[in-house]
Amino acid sequence: MGTTGKRPILRDIAARVGVSETAASFALNGRPGISDETRRRVLEVVEEMGWRPSYAARVLSGARSRTIGMVLTRTAATADSDLFFMRLMTGMQSVLRRAQYGLLIQVAETPEEEVEVYRTWQAERRVDGVVLVDLRADDPRPRAVVDLDLPAVLAGGPDPDALVPSVSIDDTAAMTLVLDHVRELGHRRVAYVCGPQDLLHVQRRVEAFDEAVRHHRLQQGSVLGTDFTSRSAAAATRAVLDDPAPPTAIICDNEVLAVSVVATLRALGRSIPGDVAVISCEDTPVCTAMQPALTALHRDTPGFGADVAAHLLGRLDGEAPADSQEQTPELVVRGSTVPAPA
Amino acid sequence: MGTTGKRPILRDIAARVGVSETAASFALNGRPGISDETRRRVLEVVEEMGWRPSYAARVLSGARSRTIGMVLTRTAATADSDLFFMRLMTGMQSVLRRAQYGLLIQVAETPEEEVEVYRTWQAERRVDGVVLVDLRADDPRPRAVVDLDLPAVLAGGPDPDALVPSVSIDDTAAMTLVLDHVRELGHRRVAYVCGPQDLLHVQRRVEAFDEAVRHHRLQQGSVLGTDFTSRSAAAATRAVLDDPAPPTAIICDNEVLAVSVVATLRALGRSIPGDVAVISCEDTPVCTAMQPALTALHRDTPGFGADVAAHLLGRLDGEAPADSQEQTPELVVRGSTVPAPA
DNA sequence: CTGAAAGCGCTTACAG
DNA sequence: CTGAAAGCGCTTACAG
Numbered sequence: 096m097g098t099t100g101k102r103p104i105l106r107d108i109a110a111r112v113g114v115s116e117t118a119a120s121f122a123l124n125g126r127p128g129i130s131d132e133t134r135r136r137v138l139e140v141v142e143e144m145g146w147r148p149s150y151a152a153r154v155l156s157g158a159r160s161r162t163i164g165m166v167l168t169r170t171a172a173t174a175d176s177d178l179f180f181m182r183l184m185t186g187m188q189s190v191l192r193r194a195q196y197g198l199l200i201q202v203a204e205t206p207e208e209e210v211e212v213y214r215t216w217q218a219e220r221r222v223d224g225v226v227l228v229d230l231r232a233d234d235p236r237p238r239a240v241v242d243l244d245l246p247a248v249l250a251g252g253p254d255p256d257a258l259v260p261s262v263s264i265d266d267t268a269a270m271t272l273v274l275d276h277v278r279e280l281g282h283r284r285v286a287y288v289c290g291p292q293d294l295l296h297v298q299r300r301v302e303a304f305d306e307a308v309r310h311h312r313l314q315q316g317s318v319l320g321t322d323f324t325s326r327s328a329a330a331a332t333r334a335v336l337d338d339p340a341p342p343t344a345i346i347c348d349n350e351v352l353a354v355s356v357v358a359t360l361r362a363l364g365r366s367i368p369g370d371v372a373v374i375s376c377e378d379t380p381v382c383t384a385m386q387p388a389l390t391a392l393h394r395d396t397p398g399f400g401a402d403v404a405a406h407l408l409g410r411l412d413g414e415a416p417a418d419s420q421e422q423t424p425e426l427v428v429r430g431s432t433v434p435a436p437a
Numbered sequence: 438m439g440t441t442g443k444r445p446i447l448r449d450i451a452a453r454v455g456v457s458e459t460a461a462s463f464a465l466n467g468r469p470g471i472s473d474e475t476r477r478r479v480l481e482v483v484e485e486m487g488w489r490p491s492y493a494a495r496v497l498s499g500a501r502s503r504t505i506g507m508v509l510t511r512t513a514a515t516a517d518s519d520l521f522f523m524r525l526m527t528g529m530q531s532v533l534r535r536a537q538y539g540l541l542i543q544v545a546e547t548p549e550e551e552v553e554v555y556r557t558w559q560a561e562r563r564v565d566g567v568v569l570v571d572l573r574a575d576d577p578r579p580r581a582v583v584d585l586d587l588p589a590v591l592a593g594g595p596d597p598d599a600l601v602p603s604v605s606i607d608d609t610a611a612m613t614l615v616l617d618h619v620r621e622l623g624h625r626r627v628a629y630v631c632g633p634q635d636l637l638h639v640q641r642r643v644e645a646f647d648e649a650v651r652h653h654r655l656q657q658g659s660v661l662g663t664d665f666t667s668r669s670a671a672a673a674t675r676a677v678l679d680d681p682a683p684p685t686a687i688i689c690d691n692e693v694l695a696v697s698v699v700a701t702l703r704a705l706g707r708s709i710p711g712d713v714a715v716i717s718c719e720d721t722p723v724c725t726a727m728q729p730a731l732t733a734l735h736r737d738t739p740g741f742g743a744d745v746a747a748h749l750l751g752r753l754d755g756e757a758p759a760d761s762q763e764q765t766p767e768l769v770v771r772g773s774t775v776p777a778p779a
Numbered sequence: 780c781t782g783a784a785a786g787c788g789c790t791t792a793c794a795g
Numbered sequence: 796c797t798g799a800a801a802g803c804g805c806t807t808a809c810a811g
Contacts, residue, residue, distance in 0.1 A: 102560065104804055115782045120806060128780055147560035151496035152804035155787045160493075162541075169527065181519035185511065188544035197563075199504075200540045202530035218444065218489035221539070325726040351722045358728035380693045381723050384667040386700035446788055457798045462790060470796055494788035497803045 103144045111140045123148075154220065163191060163407060164199045164222035166209045168229070176323070178379055179396060180228075183250060186400020187226070194408055196223075206231070210239040217243045224407050226250050227259060230295045248407040250399070251296050253418055260416035262403045266296055268423040269392055270303035270346075273374055274311070276390070276426055277344045280433065282372065284315035286335050286342035288352050290323050297348065300376070304346070315342055323348075325355035332359040342371065344432070349377040353389055357431070372432040387430025394424035445486045453482045465490075496562065505533060505749060506541045506564035508551045510571070518665075520721055521738060522570075525592060528742025529568070536750055538565075548573070552581040559585045566749050568592050569601060572637045590749040592741070593638050595760050602758035604745045608638055610765040611734055612645035615716055616653070618732070618768055619686045622775065624714065626657035628677050628684035630694050632665050639690065642718070646688070657684055665690075667697035674701040684713065686774070691719040695731055699773070714774040729772025736766035 109119040114133060122129045122137035140146075154160050165187075167180060184198065191198055199222055203209040213236075216222045224246035227236055237258035240247040252261020277285055287304045290297045301318055308316030315338070319331035328347070332355070335342060345360075347353035353375035357367055365371050367387060375382055378391035399421055406419060451461040456475060464471045464479035482488075496502050507529075509522060526540065533540055541564055545551040555578075558564045566588035569578055579600035582589040594603020619627055629646045632639045643660055650658030659677055663669035670689070674697070677684060687702075689695035695717035699709055707713050709729060717724055720733035741763055748761060 106804080116805085117783085117807080118781060121781090124806080126807095130780065133780090145560070147557060149497070149804050150561035150563045151493045151502075152787090153806080154493035155491070155497050155789085155804080156806045157787065158806080167527075177523035178519050181523055184542065185509075185544055188542070192544065198542045200526065200530070200542050202527050202534065215489060218487070219492035221492045325722055328726075351726060354723050355726040358726055361728050380667055381696050384670075384693060384697040384700055386703050447790095448788080458789085459791080459799085460797060463797090466790080468791095472796070475796090491788050494803090495790080497788080497805085498790045499803065500790080 103146045104149070105146070108137065108140050108144060108146055111144070112136050159223050159411070160221055161195055162197045162199050162222045163187070163404070164201065164213075164216050164225040165228070166201045166203050166212050166225070168203045168206060168209045176229075179377070182396035183228070183400040183403070186397030186402075187404040188400075189397065190401045190404035190408065196404075196408070206235055210235055213240055213243055213245055217245045223411050224248070226403055226407060230254065231293045232295065232298070234295075246407065246410050248403055248410065250403045255295070260406070260410070260418055262399065262406050262419050262421060264296075264394065264399070264421045265423050266299040267303040267306075269376070269394075270300050271307060272423065272426045273346055273376070273392060274304070274307045276428065276432065277346070277372065277374070278311060278313075280344070280372065282342075282344040283313055284340055284342045285313055285344045285346065286315070286317045286319055288319045288321060288328055288331055288345060288347045288356060290321060290348045290352075292320055300348070315340055317342065321348075321352060323351065325351060328352040328355040329359045332356050333363070336360075336363055336365070344372040344374070346374045347376065350375045350379045350381055350389070350391070353391075354381060354385070357385070357389075368430065368432050368434055374432060378427060382429070385431075387434070390429045390432040391427050392424040393427045394421075445488045446491070447488070450479065450482050450486060450488050453486065454478050501565050501753070502563055503537055504539045504541050504564045505529070505746070506543065506555075506558050506567040507570070508543045508545050508554050508567070510545045510548060510551050518571075521719070524738035525570070525742040525745070528739030528744075529746040530742075531739065532743045532746035532750065538746075538750070548577055552577055555582055555585055555587055559587045565753050566590070568745055568749060572596065573635045574637065574640070576637075588749065588752050590745055590752065592745045597637070602748070602752070602760055604741065604748050604761050604763060606638075606736065606741070606763045607765050608641040609645040609648075611718070611736075612642050613649060614765065614768045615688055615718070615734060616646070616649040618770065618774065619688070619714065619716070620653060620655075622686070622714065624684075624686040625655055626682055626684045627655055627686045627688065628657070628659045628661055630661045630663060630670055630673055630687060630689045630698060632663060632690045632694075634662055642690070657682055659684065663690075663694060665693065667693060670694040670697035671701045674698050675705070678702075678705055678707070686714040686716070688716045689718065692717045692721045692723055692731070692733070695733075696723060696727070699727070699731075710772065710774050710776055716774060720769060724771070727773075729776070732771045732774040733769050734766040735769045736763075 105119055106116055109116045119137050122134040201212050203212055227247055227249045237254050241258050247259050249259045249261035252263040254261055289301055292298055317335055321327035321331055345356055347356055353373055357373055360371050367373055375389045375391040378393040382389040382391045447461055448458055451458045461479050464476040543554050569589055569591045579596050583600050589601050591601045591603035594605040596603055631643055634640055661673035663673055687698055689698055695715055699715055702713050709715055717731045717733040720735040724731040724733045
C-alpha cells in the first residue's frame with residue numbers, strides 16, 4: 096500500500112481547473128490559444144495532484160518514444176570492452192538525460208540476433224533510434240537498420256559502406272602518435288599485440304601500424320593477433336621474444352593485453368622499460384596503479400558517448416546524416432616507456 | 438526509404454483473414470473460443486504481413502511495460518564497479534530476454550535524483566519494477582520505492598530496514614574464507630584496504646573482518662578506508678607499512694586497490710608474497726594477468742544478476758517478497774599468497 | 780480563446 | 796464459436 100491514492104489523469108486535472116481536457120493539454124504542451132491565467136492554473140493543479148503524462152498514451156497518440164536502444168553483442172567480451180561500454184553509456188546518458196531520453200539496453204549473442212532485436216524494436220515503435228558499436232567486416236547491421244528505416248549512428252566508424260553515419264575516432268592518427276613516441280625513444284623493432292582483426296577498428300589500427308612501419312623502415316613490425324584474452328597475449332609475447340631480433344617496444348590494444356604482456360616479459364627476465372617498452376592503447380586505473388605505470392593512449396570515452404548521443408538526437412530532429420570525427424586520443428607518457436628520473 | 442510499406446495493424450490482419458479484430462486478438466493471445474483453424478490462419482497472416490503489436494497500444498490497454506529499470510548513481514565511480522555493473526546487467530539480461538523484458542538504464546548523480554527517476558518512471562508507468570544497487574547508510578531509496586508502490590529488489594543486501602527484499606551475497610562468509618586462508622598460511626598481522634564505509638556492503642565486510650580479528654586474537658587487524666582510488670590505496674599502504682609491526686598480509690576490497698597495493702609494496706622494496714601476501718575481494722582478468730597472479734574471491738556476477746532478475750520477475754508474478762542468499766564466493770588461490778612450487 | 784469528437788492500436792467484458 | 800462497442804489516456808484537427 097503506497098501513500099498514493101489513484102493516479103490522476105488529465106481529465107482529473109481539467110475537471111479540477113474547470114476547463115476542457117483539450118485546454119489542459121494545450122496548456123501543458125505550450126500551444127497557443129490558452130490564457131496565461133488558465134495555463135498557470137493548470138500547471139499549478141498538475142503540480143498539486145502530482146500528475147505526469149502516461150508514457151504509453153502519449154506514444155500511442157504519435158509522440159516519440161524518447162528512448163534510444165543499444166544492443167551489446169557479447170562476442171569476445173572482455174573486461175576492457177566492458178569498461179568501454181560503461182563509459183560510453185555514462186557519456187550518452189549525460190546528453191540523453193537532458194533531452195528526457197531513456198536508454199534501453201539489450202544483450203544479444205550474435206549479430207543476427209542483434210538484427211532481430213532492431214526489427215522488434217522498430218515494429219513495436221519502442222525506440223526512436225539506435226547506437227551501433229563494434230562493427231565487423233561484412234556486418235549485417237548497417238544494411239538492416241537502413242532497411243528498417245531505423246535511425247542509427249555508429250559509435251566508432253566510419254561505416255565502409257557509408258550506410259550509417261558515424262562518430263569516429265581517428266585510429267590512424269592515434270597509432271601514429273604511439274609510433275612517433277616509440278621512434279623518438281630510438282626503438283627500431285616494434286610489435287603490436289592487437290585484437291581480433293574482423294573488428295574494423297582493429298583493422299584500421301593494424302593498417303596504420305603497417306603503414307608506419309613501412310614508411311619509417313623499421314627493422315621489425317610484427318602484428319600479433321589475439322582474442323583479447325590474457326592467455327593469448329602471453330602466448331604471443333613468448334613467441335615474438337623467440338625471434339632472433341625481438342622487439343624492444345610492444346604496443347597493446349588494451350590494458351588487459353598490456354598487463355599480460357608485462358607479466359610475461361617479467362617472467363622471461365626482461366625489465367620494463369629497460370629491455371622492452373610497453374604501451375597500452377586504452378587507459379584505465381590499472382595503468383596508473385602498476386609499477387612502472389603504463390604509457391597509454393587516453394581518450395575521453397564519456398565525451399565520446401555524449402557526442403554519439405548528441406549526433407543521434409540531431410538526426411532525430413531532422414539533421415542531415417554526416418560523419419563526425421572525435422579529437423585524437425592523447426598519449427600519456429609514463430614509466431613503461433620512459434623511466435622516471437632518479 | 439526502407440523496403441517496408443505501411444506498418445500493418447491488427448485490423449489489417451483481421452480483414453485479411455476475414456474475422457473480427459477481437460477474434461484476431463483472441464487468437465494471438467491464446468484465449469479460448471477460437472477455432473484451431475482460425476487461430477492457425479491468423480498466425481499465418483501475422484507472419485506473412487510481418488505484424489507485431491504496438492508496444493504503446495498494448496501497455497495503454499493494461500499490459501505490463503515489460504521493462505525493468507536500473508539507475509546507476511555514479512558517486513565514487515570506479516573501473517571496478519563499472520565491471521561489476523556490466524556483469525550484473527549482462528546476467529540480468531540472460532533472464533529478462535527470455536521473459537521478453539527490456540532493461541531501461543538511467544544514470545543519476547545523487548540518491549535524490551535517483552528517487553526522482555523512480556517517481557517519474559512509476560508515474561509514467563514506464564517500468565514494472567526496479568533493481569536497487571549499492572545501498573548506503575540512511576539510504577532514501579527503499580522508503581521511496583515502497584511509497585511509490587514500485588516493485589523493487591535490492592541487488593546485494595539485506596536492507597537493514599527490511600523494506601525491500603534482496604538477493605544477497607554472504608559478505609561475512611566471504612571475509613571468513615579470506616581470513617581462514619590467510620591464517621592457515623600463518624599470518625598474524627593482517628590489514629584490510631576497504632572502500633567507503635557508508636556503503637553497506639563495505640560495512641558488513643569490515644564488521645566481519647573486525648570480528649574475525651578479535652575471535653582469532655590476531656596481533657594486528659587494521660582497517661584502511663579508501664575512496665576506491667589507486668591513490669588512496671597507495672597512501673594507505675605506505676602508512677600501514679610505517680607501523681613497527683606492519684601487516685604480512687593485505688586484503689583489498691577490489692582489484693584496482695589490489696594492483697595499487699602491489700605496486701606500492703614493490704616500490705617500498707617488499708616482495709609479494711615473500712614479505713607481504715595480497716588478496717583481492719574481486720576477481721577480474723587483471724588478477725590473472727599479473728605476476729604473481731592475485732589470489733582473489735571469485736563470484737559469479739552474471740549468475741548473481743540472473744538471480745536478481747528472476748527474483749524481481751517472480752515478485753511481479755505475485756510471489757511473496759523474500760530475501761534470498763547467493764552462494765558464497767569461492768577463493769581462488771594464486772601466487773600473491775602462495776608462491777608456485779619451483 | 781475554448782469544447783466536443785475522433786483517433787492512436789490494442790484488449791476485454793458483453794451480447795449474440 | 797464470433798462481433799460490435801467501450802475503454803486505456805493522451806493529442807489534435809475542427810467547429811464554435
